Amino acid sequence: MAATGLAPRLNIVTLGVANVQKSRAFYEALGWRASSASRDSIAFFDLGGVVLALFNRENLADDATVAPAGDGFRAVTLAHNVESDAEVDAALAHAERSGARIVKPASKVFWGGYSGYFSDPDGHLWEVAHNPFTSLDGQGRLQLPPPELAS
Known part of the structure; x- marks a missing residue:
């Protein structure tokens, strides 16, 4: 701490x-x-x-x-970000072949990206998204801009 x-x-x-x-x-x-x-x-x-x-x-x-x-919505989603719209489609297809249920097919979204959702066997929601306004590092970790400095 x-x-x-x-x-x-x-x-x-x-x-x-x-x-x-x-x-x-x-x-x-x-x-x-x-x-x-x-x-x-x-x-x-x-x-x-x-x-x-x-x-x-x-x-x-x-x-x-x-x-x-x-079994209702738990007000939590997990996210898996990828580098392109095509990767979103591929990841959702793979999840479905693995037993996931597609909850929301991939589509352009209001914030400017592309995403879809699947649920695991217990209903936990996973978003697979491409956000053109962020990047991923070499290990696939989301890179956020640094915090703003207080004035």
């Missing part, structure tokens, strides 16, 4: 899933490799500096001491 508060960092995104093995198989069908730290009860995927974890939904809710979420 930074001396003045919480450091601006995200290390792990944990998705509460109905069946860890089924969800792990889906993400592996996308071509992702589970870490050797994965177990029957949890799966970990290195996403280039951020880890995606899959954990039983009820156990995750119990761990956080909250009621388990329903």
Whole structure:
């Protein structure tokens, strides 16, 4: 933790899933490799500096001491940015072949980019997007402009 508060960092995104093995198989069908730290009860995927974890939904809710979420919209989406519109189309097609449900086919969007959405077996929404106003570094990480300096 930074001396003045919480450091601006995200290390792990944990998705509460109905069946860890089924969800792990889906993400592996996308071509992702589970870490050797994965177990029957949890799966970990290195996403280039951020880890995606899959954990039983009820156990995750119990761990956080909250009621388990329903199957409705969770007000969260995950995003996978690529370098072209064609890559968006290819990624969505691959996700669908891997068992995803296409929620929104790719199209030009109001903010000037191109994107579509798929859902994993538990309904977690993934946006696949090409944003012509940002770039990706050599490892595929989104590059944001630096913060504005206070005057």
